[in-house]
Each structure stands twice: as structure tokens, then as C-alpha cells.
Amino acid sequence: MATLEPEVLKPATIQGALPLEGIDHVELYVGNAYQAAHFYRTMFGFRPVARAGLETGVRDRLSIVMEQGDIRLVLTSGLDPESPIARHAALHGDAVKDVAFRVADVDAAFHTAVARGARPVSPPQVHEDEHGRVVRATIAAPGETVHSLVERHGYTDMRFPGFVAITDAPATRPTGFVEVDHVAVSMEQGQLDHWVAFYKDVLGFHQSHHEMVWTKHSAMNSKVVEDASGKIKFPIVEPAHNGGKSQVQEYLNFNHGAGAQHVAFLSDDIRATVRAIRENGVRFLRIPGTYYEMLEERVGAVDPALMAELQELGILVDSDDDGRLMQIFSEPIEARPTMFVEVIERQGAQGFGSGNIKALFEAVEREQELRGNI
Structure with a gap:
């Protein structure tokens, strides 16, 4: 295994950045929203809070809003096998469709983005009822994913007009x-720089990290883009030729194109979180014991009791100039080896675990071998 020393880029002053206020919600298109809601509730602890479907006057879909902390997931199923929602789920499996941003002025943000080169998907539309008003527009993102721009008046609880509370x-x-x-995106070789330029030129993001990684079986080129506040971050990866079938290429093959490979959820206590979701049945990538034997050489002294707990749980540790982070990666949470979940705790660190890439790639490659995809 070899890696180029990761390049960490400090943000410059961004002129004309779209004034994004953070991630409003993440919408997944799924085969059965009821079953998906049960899965995310029992496995990850998300609470169903609202729904929209036939009984609320929505004729083409069922959507269920799930929440935990400041996270809102919208799980949406199509009601007709020929609908774009159902066809998306059939092609990609259950997958992220929309990473939506909160904005103060949708009309201004949408037209600015389109003027800078974004492909419009849906112009600003107003949705309102007696509880409030939401204005929403949508632009294209990598693959078949999109970014909606959401302006809220009254609906501060992240729900939407037309939804009813689940009580x-x-x-x-x-x-x-x-x-x-963060949301990590995988894409076809040769597309990385195009989409990095999109996030920089259209949305006013900056590139914060860059690294190249390769092993006997895998090779990956990775860049990270984020907004000026650091609230919205997208690691973007593409496969690099090295004679093998990389984990990125495996994702692309089974997803049938670019898309969100994983969503990373922040925890203030990763050890408690991992114990809770492991008890719920979530399975994690297996990390070799040799990883922990060399850990202190990379990150400095670690309390022996903490080291034992990290090894028991399979949690990875990395450090940068700002502090440490701990992270862990689930096995794929779909039938296909596509989307998975990362849990991350930041103790000041701003990076994405560059020092853990070797252990992660080796763990993924062991799973690929079991699937017969190497």
C-alpha cells in the first residue's frame, strides 16, 4: 500500500459564494418507504415524525421524514413502477437522491447557480398551508443526484407542507x-475535476484536501470540497487504473453510475454510538489487530483502557494539526455493495482520516474478496 502525503488546502476568501446555511435534509429514493423507515428506526435510532402519501393528497409517492439530532432523512417510494422514483430505486437500489441545502432566498440562489453553469432541474416553487410556507428549487449534481435549495417560513421543524405528523x-x-x-460521492474516472470545479465555480466551495491512494487491488484519487463555514462537505473520489478492481469501481458497477457512496453522521460519543447500533444489528468492517499495534506511532499516546475499547469496537483514530478524530465504517446497508454509513467523532480535527485509508481499503478489499468482486 502506498499513499501520497495528503495535501491540505486552507480556504481562501470566496467571492460570490452562495449563502448556504447548511444541509436541510437528505432524501433517499427507496423501494419501500415503510420498510426503510423501520430499518432506520431500529438500526440507527431515527424517529419517524411526518409522512405524505395518498391519505394526504399526494398521488405519486410515499415519503416519511425521519429525524435524530439535527439530521433529517426523507425516505421516498414511488407508487407506480414507471415513475422516476421507482425507476431510480430499481436502477440504483435504495440510494441518496437529494442532498438539500437551506437558504434564505431560493430565487436568488437558484438563478445565481444557473447563471454560473448549474443545470436546472426544477425552478422555484412555493408550497404552503396553514402552518407555513416552503420555497424549493433544484439543480443537478453528480450522477442522478440533485441539490434542492430550501427556503423555510414557519416550517422550522424541517417538515413540509402536505405532510402530517406521525403520532x-x-x-x-x-x-x-x-x-x-459529510456525504462522500463516487464517480467515474475522469469526472473528478469536472465536479470539483462545479462545486467551486457554481456554489463557491473551496477544495480543502487532495490525496491519491493505491494498493495491490485498489487505486483512488480523492478531493474534498466544502463551503466556507465547513458545515457542508463532500469528499469526491474516482477510481485510478492500477490493474485491479477498486472498491470505488465496485460501487460504480453496482450503483450503475456516480452517486453518494456513504453518509457520515457526527457523534459526540462514538464509542456509545457504536455500541448502540452494533446491538441493533449494524455490522462494521473488520480492522486487523496490527492497526492498533502501530496506532500510537501515528497519533501519539493513547490511554491503555481507551486503546482496548477502540480495538474491541473496531474504531479508527487519526490526527491532524487541529486535533484527533475517531471514525468507523459499516458494511453496506443495502443488498448491493453500494451505500454504507460512517460514524465520526471530531476532537478538533478537520480532516477525513487520511491516516486510516490503508486500514479502510484493506478491510473493504477483504469484503470484496468474499463477494467475488476482486
Whole structure:
């Protein structure tokens, strides 16, 4: 395994950046929203809070809003097999469709983005009822994903007009997820720089990291773009030729194109979170014991009791000039080896675990071998 020393880029002053206020919600297109809601409730501790469907006058879909901390997931299923929602789920499996941004002025943000080169998907539309008003527009993102721009008046609880509250959901045990830390995107070789330029030129993001990684089987080129506040972050990766079938290429093959490979949820106590979701049945990538034997050489002294707990749980540790981070990666949460979940705790660190890439790639490659995809 070899890696180029990661390049960490400090943000410059961004002129004309779109005034994004953070991630409003993440919408997934799924085969069965009821079953997906049960999965995210029982496995990850998300609470169903609202729904829209036939009984609320929505004729083409069922959507269920799930929440935990400041995270809102919208799980949406199509009601007709020929609908774009159902076809998306059939092609990609259950997958992220929309990473939506909160804005103060949708009309201004949408037209600015389009003028800078964004492909419009849906112009600003107003949705309102007796509880408030939401204005929403949408632009294209990598693959078949999109970014909606959401302006809220009254609907500060992240719900939407046309949705009704869910008041009879079973008790839910939160697992400690606080907010979306980042969404990682995989794309075809040769497309990385195009989409990095999109986020920089259209949305006013800056590139904060760059690294190249390769092993016997895998090779990956990775760049990270984020907004000026650091609230919205997208690690973007593409496969690089090295004679093998990389984990990025495996994702592209089974997803049938670019898309969100994983969503990273921030936790204030990763050890408690991992114990909770592991008890719920979530499975994690297996990390070799040799990783922990060399850990202190990279990150400095670690309390022996903490080291034992990290090894028991399979949690990875990395450090940068700003502090440490701890992270762990689930096995794929779909039938296909596509989307997975990361849990991350930041103790000052601003990076994405560059020092853990080797352990992660080796773990993924072991799983690929079991699937017969190397």
C-alpha cells in the first residue's frame, strides 16, 4: 500500500459564494418507504415524525421524514413502477437522491447557480398551508443526484407542507447521531475535476484536501470540497487504473453510475454510538489487530483502557494539526455493495482520516474478496 502525503488546502476568501446555511435534509429514493423507515428506526435510532402519501393528497409517492439530532432523512417510494422514483430505486437500489441545502432566498440562489453553469432541474416553487410556507428549487449534481435549495417560513421543524405528523410511532432509542458530517460521492474516472470545479465555480466551495491512494487491488484519487463555514462537505473520489478492481469501481458497477457512496453522521460519543447500533444489528468492517499495534506511532499516546475499547469496537483514530478524530465504517446497508454509513467523532480535527485509508481499503478489499468482486 502506498499513499501520497495528503495535501491540505486552507480556504481562501470566496467571492460570490452562495449563502448556504447548511444541509436541510437528505432524501433517499427507496423501494419501500415503510420498510426503510423501520430499518432506520431500529438500526440507527431515527424517529419517524411526518409522512405524505395518498391519505394526504399526494398521488405519486410515499415519503416519511425521519429525524435524530439535527439530521433529517426523507425516505421516498414511488407508487407506480414507471415513475422516476421507482425507476431510480430499481436502477440504483435504495440510494441518496437529494442532498438539500437551506437558504434564505431560493430565487436568488437558484438563478445565481444557473447563471454560473448549474443545470436546472426544477425552478422555484412555493408550497404552503396553514402552518407555513416552503420555497424549493433544484439543480443537478453528480450522477442522478440533485441539490434542492430550501427556503423555510414557519416550517422550522424541517417538515413540509402536505405532510402530517406521525403520532403513533413506536418508542425509538436514539443512538447519538448529531448532524450530517459529510456525504462522500463516487464517480467515474475522469469526472473528478469536472465536479470539483462545479462545486467551486457554481456554489463557491473551496477544495480543502487532495490525496491519491493505491494498493495491490485498489487505486483512488480523492478531493474534498466544502463551503466556507465547513458545515457542508463532500469528499469526491474516482477510481485510478492500477490493474485491479477498486472498491470505488465496485460501487460504480453496482450503483450503475456516480452517486453518494456513504453518509457520515457526527457523534459526540462514538464509542456509545457504536455500541448502540452494533446491538441493533449494524455490522462494521473488520480492522486487523496490527492497526492498533502501530496506532500510537501515528497519533501519539493513547490511554491503555481507551486503546482496548477502540480495538474491541473496531474504531479508527487519526490526527491532524487541529486535533484527533475517531471514525468507523459499516458494511453496506443495502443488498448491493453500494451505500454504507460512517460514524465520526471530531476532537478538533478537520480532516477525513487520511491516516486510516490503508486500514479502510484493506478491510473493504477483504469484503470484496468474499463477494467475488476482486
